[in-house]
Amino acid sequence: MTEIAHVTIGVLALQGAFLEHITLLNQAARSLEQIHLESSHRQSPPYTGGTETASHAHDAAPFISEVKENKSPRFSPHQTDDLPRTISTSTETSNTKTRTTFPPQPSFRFIQVRTADQLSECDALILPGGESTSISLIAERCGLLEPLRQYVKVQRKPVWGTCAGLILLAESANKSKETGQELIGGLDVRVHRNYFGRQVESFEADLELPFLHGGTFPTVFIRAPVVEKVLTTLSATIDESEAAKAGTKTVLAPPRQATNAPLEILARLPGRARAIKDKMTTAEDLGEDGDVVAVKQGNVFGTAFHPELTGDERIHAWWLREVVRLKYKGQV
Incomplete structure (x- = not known):
């Protein structure tokens, strides 16, 4: 088992809530x-x-x-x-x-990532919530988009994307082509952007997150996506073909090395009527199908909501432990 002393975590700092992530990472550490x-x-x-x-x-x-x-x-x-x-x-x-006996607790270093050189220092990376199109366009302009794809899909480093970050990590995203959206990829899913509506329709919900093993977590959804489909190579090809025929605004991430890691669904929003704090909306109004809002595939983790805006460090602590676990096993 690999002995480690230091772990460097990067937060992509091109746009969005990167400072909020760094605050909670420090709190979790x-x-x-x-x-x-x-x-x-x-x-x-x-x-x-x-x-x-x-x-x-x-x-x-x-x-x-x-x-x-x-x-x-x-x-x-x-x-x-x-x-x-x-x-x-x-x-x-x-x-x-x-x-x-216990090994020493590794020391964490948290850095803002704006260049490929800074990215190369990182054992793991967070893609924050924000505006996914803006983040992708700035990354492309800075020469960072291809290094990010290499980092996620070839080097297979641990990466976590929240809201806009989840969109960027998806292999396919709806409502994206007209904005110039580019994707990094890494999660074999198709996401639906702005699934819950515009900014004024944002909401909070206390959700049970099984991977935290007890208690609810205060999730924040702001123009959030959901995972609407798990993709295979065949379904991704069909997606592209159907999108071209229908003229829909679906964008696909460029292919890289395929992964054999299964796609895990870690959390669902179990009918917004049962979760929204005001309790004014009925189940009949919104339906009871659970929307997929957290997934993991190999070292890539994505949440549709914004843990960085809650002040609750539990998911950040859980993810840091995942990174440390992978590093101890020599996989980072």
């Missing part, structure tokens, strides 16, 4: 550091780089259990299976127990 220190002091001695033998080993402890200063439940031990932690074992012939 402080929370993870505090939790790691508390767990290390409570459960194990300083890290020695391997295993040690002791007659009184402590019980196994999760790498992360909860984040302070927030009443919502945080993380579950089920999230820690691939991360180093204290593990105690014993045999029938000896009272000796072998303990694998």
